[in-house]
Amino acid sequence: MIPAAVIMLLAGCGPRRPPPRTRPIPGALYTRTAQERTLPAGQVLWIRVLEAIRAEKALPGIVFDALVVRDVVDGAGNLVIPTGAHAGLQVMAAPGGQLGLGLHSVRVYGNTYLVRPASGGGEWRPGMPLGTLLDGTIPDGTLPRPPPPLLVEGAAVQVPADALLVYRLEQPALIQ
Numbered sequence: 001m002i003p004a005a006v007i008m009l010l011a012g013c014g015p016r017r018p019p020p021r022t023r024p025i026p027g028a029l030y031t032r033t034a035q036e037r038t039l040p041a042g043q044v045l046w047i048r049v050l051e052a053i054r055a056e057k058a059l060p061g062i063v064f065d066a067l068v069v070r071d072v073v074d075g076a077g078n079l080v081i082p083t084g085a086h087a088g089l090q091v092m093a094a095p096g097g098q099l100g101l102g103l104h105s106v107r108v109y110g111n112t113y114l115v116r117p118a119s120g121g122g123e124w125r126p127g128m129p130l131g132t133l134l135d136g137t138i139p140d141g142t143l144p145r146p147p148p149p150l151l152v153e154g155a156a157v158q159v160p161a162d163a164l165l166v167y168r169l170e171q172p173a174l175i176q
Contacts, residue, residue, distance in 0.1 A: 036176040037080045038118050039072065044134070045103070045167045046070040047087055053159040055091040055099065063088035063104050069164065080175060081106050091157045101152040101159065106175065118172035135166040 050065040066089050072081035081087075086107040094100040103115045136150040138160055151158040152165065159165070 036174065037074055037078075039080060039169060039173040039175065040075040041169050041172050043072065043169045043173075044070075045072060045131075045165075045169065047089070047103075047165045047167070049089065049159050049161060049163045049165065052161045053089065053091065053101070053157055055157045056155070057091075058093040058099060059091045063090055065089075068106065081108055094153060098154055099157050101157050101165075103173070113175045116174050116176070118174040131167045131170040133165065134168055135164075137164040138162075 046069045048067045048069050050067060053064050066087040068081050068085045068087055069083060071079055071083050074080050088104040088106070090102045090104040092100050092102040105112055105114050107113075133152055136152070136159075138150060150160070150163060
């Protein structure tokens with residue numbers, strides 16, 4: 001005689017298995033082919049800074065975490081950087097001995113792209129000044145009063161964690 005548990009299992013009435021994973025596992029399998037794209041001058045970038053940035057000199061090897069909070073498109077309207085893409089910010093030396101906050105890289109669909117000016121010669125290096133700061137918002141309720149200053153260029157750079165920066169590119173940017 002066949003036990004009842006075996007009959008139920010053969011009939012499909014046995015214990016249920018967990019459903020298959022519906023979220024893709026991150027990794028090379030889900031990356032897209034790397035492409036070189038150009039963002040036009042005048043493009044607006046919305047960036048949320050994820051960690052505090054404080055510097056009184058250029059920090060060439062240090063990249064600070066940030067997040068793109070609105071889609072970024074190229075001149076033809078094609079999506080280049082989607083909302084939620086990770087970005088790397090860097091404190092760079094600017095002309096005249098000043099400092100500036102630069103966009104070092106973005107991570108899109110598993111690929112990391114370096115950012116540099118689309119035109120102009122000179123030595124190639126990742127990172128470029130972000131352009132003109134249109135707005136800088138410091139989150140309420142999480143910081144002491146008065147809030148710390150928001151400085152993205154000048155003799156020092158000071159940006160608190162979770163600050164939202166809105167920039168307009170002054171020159172085309174090459175994402176490669």
